Ligand SMILES: NC(=O)C1=CN([C@@H]2O[C@H](COP(=O)(O)OP(=O)(O)OC[C@H]3O[C@@H](n4cnc5c(N)ncnc54)[C@H](O)[C@@H]3O)[C@@H](O)[C@H]2O)C=CC1
């Protein structure tokens with residue numbers, strides 16, 4: 473298959489390597505010319521995915537050349553760059569399948585990436601690829617499971633077959649909203665879990681954040697039209713576990729730095745890569761208000777990120793909330809098990 477990958481950060485690079493090694497004809501667009509040169513002359517992306525041999529994979533800084541004569545276009549840029557990237561290639565597009573790797577909700581519009589794609593490229597099939605998949609491990613061919621989701625089931629199956637390898641197993645799931653929301657919202661909880669680690673709290677606290685976090689994620693997902701059961705899967709609890717516990721996670725690491733006293737700007741600067749949870753916290757906060765969904769962890773994290781509330785105070789005020797039943801009846805009544 474002729475496949476364009478747009479975006480040469482850690483995840484775009486790991487997926488480009490995977491597809492290239494599988495034998496696809498990969499055209500790899502990277503905006504930063506130094507990264508292009510690094511890959512083309514030294515076979516490595518030292519800035520974003522160091523110590524991973526990329527073999528004879530080649531990159532280009534010309535986005536129009538990259539998308540020409542392809543059947544599939546993979547978006548490897550952050551959520552809030554997807555719109556400008558799609559607009560820049562709109563006139564080059566034919567009937568390619570769009571596969572999105574980004575996990576977030578656009579902060580200015582509160583849209584999922586599938587909605588952005590539908591606005592700009594209404595005729596192209598859109599796939600979301602999500603699940604527990606740190607680039608650093610996929611780059612080493614460590615066994616990994618992900619899920620692809622689309623309104624176009626045939627397109628999902630095509631991508632499942634095209635992307636699967638003996639170490640990268642791809643499932644399909646027809647709940648596009650659930651898969652996108654799971655991938656986006658787990659970054660919020662990972663930031664909070666990292667903050668808890670940075671504050672010196674323990675495993676109990678993190679398990680609590682993860683458990684109450686997946687509940688919050690499922691509730692907003694359901695309000696947006698997702699099947700709550702999707703949050704039990706790879707793009708829900710699976711991705712939440714890996715992101716809250718792994719030192720590969722940019723969101724968790726940023727949270728640790730904030731728990732240790734850095735501002736979100738200082739933490740993001742130190743990470744040097746996109747920390748999607750920062751903007752997605754704002755998006756989810758707004759969506760929860762529109763849909764009247766109680767999301768206490770998200771709201772407290774929003775206060776830490778945008779209202780200068782101290783992380784320790786945020787945890788303390790979560791602990792002092794009014795006493796409650798574990799599950800809201802309205803959620804249990806409608807869950808589709
Ligand atoms: N890193 C990982 O292990 C995984 C990341 N993701 C998701 O993939 C997306 C990308 O993440 P990373 O690769 O980690 O980010 P990154 O920060 O390593 O790389 C982002 C890349 O996009 C480029 N970029 C940004 N705006 C651009 C634009 N307008 N035009 C062209 N290039 C642009 C940057 O220059 C950079 O090369 C995020 O949404 C993340 O949540 C999903 C699964 C795993």
Ligand SMILES: O=C(CO)COP(=O)(O)O
Nearest residue numbers: 603604605606721722723
């Ligand atoms: O989504 C990811 C792993 O599945 C990557 O998470 P981070 O962006 O926090 O590194």
